[in-house]
Amino acid sequence: MITFTPSISFSWGGHATDVGLSNLSNNFLYASAVVLALAMMSFALDLAGHPGRMARAAQRAAEAAGTSVEATTSEATSEATAGGGSGSTAVLERTSEKPSAIPEKRQWAGIGMSLSWLGMLLLAACVGLRSASVGRLPLGNMYEFAIVGAFFVMCAFLIWSLKRDVRSLGIFVVGPTLLTEMLAALVFYTAASQLLPSLKNYWLSIHVTVAILSVAFFTIAFSTTILYFVQKWREDIKDTKYTFMDAVPGSEVMDRTTYGLLIIAFPLWTFTVIAGAIWAQKAWGHYWGWDPKEVWSLVIWVVYAAYLHARATAGWSGKKAAYIALAGFGCVLFNFCVVNIFIVGMHSYSGM
Template sequence: MFVYALAFLAHLAEWVFGGRSRIAVQSAALVAEGAEGGDTGAADQKAQQVTVKTAGGGTVTLERPAVVTRASASDRGIADGPGAAGEDEQGDMYGRIAVSFTVLAWLLHAAGVVFRAASVQRAPWGNMYEFSTTFGAVAVGTYLLLLVLRKNVRWIGLFLTTSVLLDLGLATSVLYTNSEQLVPALHSYWLWIHVSCAIISGAIFYLAAVGTLLFLFRDHYEVAVTAGRASNGRWGDIMRRLPSAASLDKFAYRMNALVFPLWTFTIIAGAIWAQAAWGRYWGWDPKETWAFITWVAYACYLHARATAGWKGRKAAYLALIAFACFLFNYYGVNIFVSGKHSYAGV
């Protein structure tokens, strides 16, 4: 947690001091340029001239405006903010330090998960403490993997380290459980399969939720830019450093779509395990019910993205509702609701 705190401070410095460097001026110019392009739209496109023959054998030249296409409902032609990608000198220095600390913290974090597994001689996710620590390690590992693949995701770093610190703080202070063996029903290879898939799904759902939440802020900012009401203060500097609303929207959608099949398999694997442990595939246990509700919510989100009327903010709200269902399925059901999964409680 100490090393994660150092990474958090470095990411914070990247956003604060990076915004004061020349990148603030450059990104502001990019946003202004994009806003002008978004305001004019098809009116600024050169007309296309088409020559056709008339019935009398002559010709006539017709003009029609060029068709302007957008990748999504949130695409206003505004460029991504370059700051969060590490393209400014001062901010990039702090960003590299932050990523280095994040890598070191993740190595220590992953080692802690491995040592827990060694101490209990089983999969290290048999209770809420173990699930929380493993969940954080997978989320950070996914973020670092995206960086290795050269994806423009360094903007997640500040929010990720903040949430991981909260997650580990809650795990060690409230959810901590001594190393011990589990009830007989959990002694199965399905513990490795079912719960690991749930952890991976949740970690990627979380990264998508961060992108969705930032999309709402950036989209609101871009609306203000196109209307000539953009802020030039600290808030404006932060918003200019983010990717465009269209990029954030695309990132969140792709992450949710990528992991949705895995979440589907998680529910199926849980049903198979339930048959082996309790003699039935489905019994409407609270954990099973909320896992299914979460699946339905994400299925509705993905379906909504495929329809013309549910782009942009409407779909984003639905994605956040789906992630809230996932959080309640983990924290709410485990802590406040009794059921067959209660043995995996605090």
Template sequence: MTSQTLASWANNALYSSMVVFTLAMLAFVTHLSARAPRRAEERAAARTDVLVGAGAAPGAGSSDTVVGSEAEAEPAADAAADPAASGPESLRSRQWGSIGLTLTYLATLLLVGSVLMRGVAVSRPPWGNMFEFATAAVAAVGVAYSLLARRNRWEWLGVFIVTPILLVLGLSVTVLYTEAHELMPALKSYWLAIHVTVAFLAVALFTIAAAVGAVYLLRVRREEHPPAKPNFIESLPSAVSLERTAYSLNMGAFILWTFTLIAGSIWAKQAWGAYWQWDPKEVWTFVIWAVYAAYMHSRATAGVDARKSMYIALAGYAAVIINFTAVNLVSTFVGMHNYSGM
């Protein structure tokens, strides 16, 4: 028996998390706008104001001001390689970044609570259909980002994580929503908790890696073609650092996805009598694995441009999205894994 009251509370927690995630997104947008580094002449003017305010006459301090301008201009030229070169992060930027992170923690806590209440309401792991998988997967994204953000000072990444979370949650409540009910017979196995849990943990890391990869492509382009007026992109970590971060995340996700593929085959053997039946879900799971394997190989091959490797990784994430959407919803793709609940 399902508890409709508890399921209703789960929905309310989900709606509340969406409101808080929206506030977090706005805070992160404000944080990024406040991160924009000042141009050399603006910092030189600020330095002049400080000197004058300290009691130096404008004329007497003119030589110092020129020297200061020249000293400040050199770090500005290196801002693309080192965000710290554009000067310390402003207090306003730090404050809004902290607000965004705090709101993200709260929203993630509400979303995790929603997933748990849904599970208690149906007395099973809460990922038996697309609605439940989507909410559990974005909850995993929120948890992973929350754990990594404070340690690595990833406030700058917040808007690129929270915005997709909001989009998926909006899709979940408007298109994918399914009333709480019992599992289909084929899903009543301990492999559901193992296989699907590891799958959405992998998707969570793939999502964060894709966000970092997209930012990397923006950053490397700006390093090659510095703009006349810098913006928040120049305040981000260097392209080299972003590429390494994306690779580390993708490597962790790839290992989890490999386990997902193997576990799914074992479960298929128990449920259908064969490890592999060329079901569309099986095929796309392997496609994702193959694309990310190609990325790993490309990344480890000397002489291959890192941007080309990153495009392969983003293609792999596009396959993840197709696997979740088209393979579950388009009748042409739907096969034995017809568990969307739609």
């Protein structure tokens, strides 16, 4: 049940933290999670109906072909009688053309996309209210990083959907986003508070925002990499059992999609590392101190650089490149979930 707690403010570092707005932000997060769960179910129903949808389309094509043959038979006879073989040949050529099947409207996919837009707007309200409750950008701890990251993932996916038909990928993007929201609410949650003095710098907005955006692209690329492996496996065994996955593009398309996403993400992560070094010099007097967070940020950069280098120079694609992409995202997860929580360093700002 959605509740609204009366606004109670207390001072922390100069700015009053509005608990009421913070609680309302939490409610919008819960609402977004519910809506995205419904969106995921809609996308699942769309995939489940794919075999039947294709069968009905094939049946309509066959019926259309049968009607075409019957309609042209009398025409062929009359033209052959009147004009000889040339008329008959022309009509038979027209008869042999296969009519294109009219695809069935994907109602559940449309519902899933509509719910995805709604879930994204609710998540935007969550982020906005969290920001308003503390009077700053919500970038100060793991909870805020998670909700902003989930918002960026949905924004990237939905903007992508305006250019391409990505409805078949919906469940594989909305699913990780929903998981992130659940982790944010149940594991990473930190009460709204002011920043530590060391974080009160304009580089926070620049460095962390770009880092979250790059991780959003890394996350979508992880989903497409997993889909690459699934589709490649199905193609190798000539799968006829899991036909609902025929709605998802093949392995080659997933491989190229992953490559395109990482081409966008890598420069963003490069800027993240550089901006972090500049901020470190201003805050601590040195550009690089081999802090655990710095080390793992560099590891992520090296792994994804190796991925792009292998594709550009050695011509790697397919499984070999996909394994490197998976290793890169494994490093991203380790950096976020392990380094932030369990390894003490100068970047210990998780808030947990």
